[in-house]
Amino acid sequence: MLSINKASERDHLVIALNGEVDASNSVELDEVIQEAIAENAHKILLDGSELEYISSAGLGVFMSYLEDFNEKQVTFVIFGLNEKILNVFHILGLDQLISIKNTREEAEQALYEA
């Protein structure tokens, strides 16, 4: 069960995830990110405060866009992850590649400083 909400705020795009990302719905997440890149969004904020679970397939989606983000100079910041999911990011090492913040304010700050 996953619902994805995409909204524009100021100069950035906010993608809010609600529920669980697993192999069956990771495609939806992929589509949303791809859309965002196609729309030339340069600042993307991912709201993970309502995210309950993410499987390896879901992590694979973020991973697959890291290169695109670098190439197109997209700033991608995740915030609001719960402890468990943060740990998943951490174990895999994705926290070394993606900027992960605790709160929205910190995230927005990171977004506009970069």
Place this chain on the structure above:
Amino acid sequence: MVKPPNIARSKIYILLTIMSWFALLFVDLVRIFGEINQMEGVIKREITWILEIIFFILLYLFFNNSINKKENSNFLNLIWRAASTGLIATGTSFLIIYFYYILQDTRLSDDPLLRNFFYHVNFALTAIFLISTALLWKHLILYQKNKAVVQQWQAYEVILLISMFFVLINQESFNYGFMFGLIFLIIYGVILSVNLKWIPYLTFREKWKSILFLAIIVFSTVYLLVQLVSYTQKNVHFVNLSENLFLLGLFAFVLIYAVFSFLVTLFNLPTSSVFEQKLTEAISFQKLSQSIQPGENEDQVLDILMDSCMSAAYVDAAWLDLHADEEDRRTGTVLYQKFISNGERQEIMDLLKKTEPFSAYLKSQTDARIEYLYGKISHEIFQSVLIMPVRANKKILGDMFLLKEVKDGFNKEMINIISTFVGQTSISIENYRLLNEAIKNERYREELEIAQRVQRSLLPSALHHNRCFEIDGFSAAADEVGGDYYETFRFDQDNFALIIGDVSGKGTSAAFNMSQMKGVFHSLVQLNFSPKVFLSKANSALSRCLEKNNFITTTYYTVNTKEKTIHFARAGHCPTLYFDKGNNTCRFLDIKGMGLGIVRNDTFDQYLEEGTMVYHPGDVMVMYTDGIVEAKNKNGEEFGYENLRLLLSSIYELPAHEIRIKIIEEVYSFVGKETLPDDDYSLLVIKFKA
């Protein structure tokens, strides 16, 4: 019964019958000769009767035998057999009359012996005709028999047998006893004669023929009766064979059944076309319901459908319009166009699109609920139209268009039978598709089983170790195949490599990547790199072959049992759980790391760290995949790292094998029986001993 003795038996019957007839003839002629010459009591008349009875019985046995053998002959043949026998008997009788006509004034014409000889010939033929016909009637009476009818017939046979012997008891003819017996036989014959179930199964033509044959039989029977009776009246010196209850009873039965059959067939003539129609419908229905064999296609059943519907409703023209279907190659084609040209069909289609109630349906074709559409059109040839959608798997396969030249050509019964045909067709097609699908699925399942076997063989069946440590592993996949992987390698007596890995995703794609991982492991391990170098080489190799969004997490260890050291590096895999006996602590070896395939360039090794530690006897190392810690119970709670850590703290004293079993048991009991595991579980336990 074997055949040869059967043939022999019928020959014996013929022989015996002929012999008995000659004996009868001889005895009777001698008796008449004696009577003429006033020599009383040379041969008693009882002997005549006994021979007559023997003759009847033999005839009966012979025909019973020969008719039973031709069990499958049809009704018309049976009736024709009776009619032809009747004709022969009648014909012979005419010949005899003609013969006497020629001899009119000669002395020979008055000769009682010659006359009696001919009488015997006549008698024999009449008996043959009556007995064979009675047995043919038996066949007809017992068509679609039930127990009661069979019993009735058997009783009749017994009564006939008794009636043969009646002559021995009651020597005076036509007294009360005789009359009573005859009336009883006639009534019984009438009762039997109501069994006429065969008549409706004749076609119209066959009915006409059987009426003709039955008429011949009635005529022959009456004539032969009259003929035999007339002998009795004409002759002074005469042996009376015909005043026999059996013979007269048979006359009555044969005649009554023939008359009944004649009348019933005659009155059945007008309704026979309806019956034939129903029979055709039943056969069509049966054809439709026979499911199409796998490998054949659906066209055949659609063809039968069209033919059946057309004949059931006397349709003048029809076609079947198959709808466009992305799965089907015959997209939007018109099949089985019958008795109508392309031009006319187009013309009618255009007309229908302008006429209610068809126009709405034909334009949208979205309303799948419509069972049929029926109405009239203003066309110069065709006046009424019935459109019947043909469905399969809840989708409309196509529309069947049936046209008739008369107004209001389709009545309720026709529409009913057509919709039954259509329903049956749908079932046939659905069954056929389901069957094909089942076969396909079965094949997939087999393939998957093979994959499973192959993948099982990718996991090591024995793990390398020496006397310094115990090792035990376990792996279970959530689907048929999984993406978890572990393996060991032995460099020399004291040096070992261990790896545990988990491929992102699960199922078949994970299984393929896992086998790549195995290949990478075996090529790199032999080069004896340090864990960090090993992982960065593995990353570089896998980056070239993994799909963009796939990655593999793994931890690689080298163990030296001489120096008691462990070197390891973690590529995004779950941190190893380590129990330190000396300090009695249990902790996760969380060092920096990055999954393989996430960073696909040279910068990868900067995200890696290499850990080194010294082990002591009694230490336990638990390597696992995320399936274990993320195993969820029915409340959605995860097993978690802390549970695992606490568990190990309590069971570290057990041998490696039992620790492994205990952890797996705990995980499964946590998950509960109701929930299915949704990830692969793998576990590797090492216990150091020296």
